[in-house]
Amino acid sequence: MLTKCPECELPVSDKALACPHCGYPLQKEAVSKRRISNRRKRLPNGFGQISELKGQNLRKPFRAMITIGKTDEGKPICKLLQPEAYFKTYNEAYQALMEYGKNPFDINKDITLEELYQRWGENYFKDAPYGSSKNLKGAWNYCDMLKKVKVREIRARHIKQCFEEGTVISKGVEKHTTPVIRKNMKTLFNKMFDYALEYEIVDRNYAKEASVPKKDSQLLEEERTAHIPYTDQELKILWENINSFPLAKVILFQCYTGWRPKELESLKISNIDLQEGIITGGMKTKAGKNRIVPIHSRILPIVECWYREGVSQNREYLISVPTTMGRKADQMTYIRYFENLNKLVEQLGLNPDHKPHDGRVTFVTMAKKYQMDEYAIKYIVGHRIKDITESVYTQRDTSWLKSEIEKIQ
Secondary structure (H helix, E strand, O other), X not given: OEXXXXXXXXXXXXXXXXXXXXXXXXXXXXXXXXOOOOOOOOXXXXXXXXXXXXXXXXXXXXXXXXXXXXXXXXXXXXXXXXXXXXXXOHHHXXXXXXXXXXXXXXXXXXXXXHHHHHHHHHHHHHHOOHHHHHHHHHHHOOXXXXXXXXXXXXXXXXXXXXXXXXXXXXXXXXEEOOHHHHHHHHHHHHHHHHHHHHOOOOOOOHHHHOOOOHHHHHHHHHHHHOOOOXXXXXXXXXXXXXXXXXXXXXXXXXHOOOOOHHHHHHOEHHHEEOOOOEEEEOOOOOOOXXXXXXXXXXXXXXXXXHHHHXXXXXXXXXXXXXXXXHOOOEEOOHHHHHHHHHHHHHHHOOOOOOOOOHHHHHHHHHHHHOOOOHHHHHHHHOOOOOOHHHHHHOOOOHHHHHHHHOOXX
């Protein structure tokens, strides 16, 4: 028997479940219910696996494992999800694996110190200052005894032993840690273990509990304070030997510019403007970075010589020192400066206590002796000027700095 659909008013059988024209349900009690699927969510390939452990009457029978690699045959290598690998339901295990997938490194607690250094360094060295990066990379070379050890197994006593017994082979010679190296190693371990703590690889920063020898602090303090300016007689000796000893030029250049040793080694050919007679460079502090240092007339021939050699040899850095065995000169580093300085003072009969920083001290000493403007000294050596009128409201041009530096004889 035909009736009318109450929705579209077209003829429809009284036995129809729904109108064939508009789909309006005619017998609600007979409408089939939507089937609820019991199918489990599937994990992406290579993401991990969830297994149900049957027949063991477990409270949490679903085990979650992560894929950490593949065998040579291409089969996945899996290990238990950490810190929790067993769950009551499949969906709980699935959710845990999805959370792990957002940051898989969080769970990897079995990495070695070497792997930690690589992962930490990928982020740190991108933005770290040149000097800091070089110091920490140099300190890492002394950590061989711990490089293959799992990070979570390293304790303060192991780190302290590394400070005291760390060595490195350089040019066939075994070198031991020094107070400066141990200080850099301490900084390096602190930073790496802070990173490991952040990513829950360890639950405690043992590096902060590893102390360096107490005598190191005293030695470092003495090294920072015991700077000796070159005397007039020593400067005369250096001028007389600039053609025989390449490092004599470096010392004199530092004495008439006031650069720090680390700043000397980072000066590039591109930092030199011979036309304007200035050098732009510097590091360490806000006042010290990218500062302008006029080229004093006495050292202009030295700078011009280095500049021509650098351009002709397509070198990046301004200052280079000859290596041993007469090989091609390399970029000057603090270590090379220090080692060559020790030889030079002995050969020329200078004060044996001179250090690489003494040229900077000599510049300030001579500047005060010849009554350079106090603010000119601070601008050139990169010291912070606390006077608001001078630092904010007074504009100093390059010609003023040039006239002031030429007061030095």
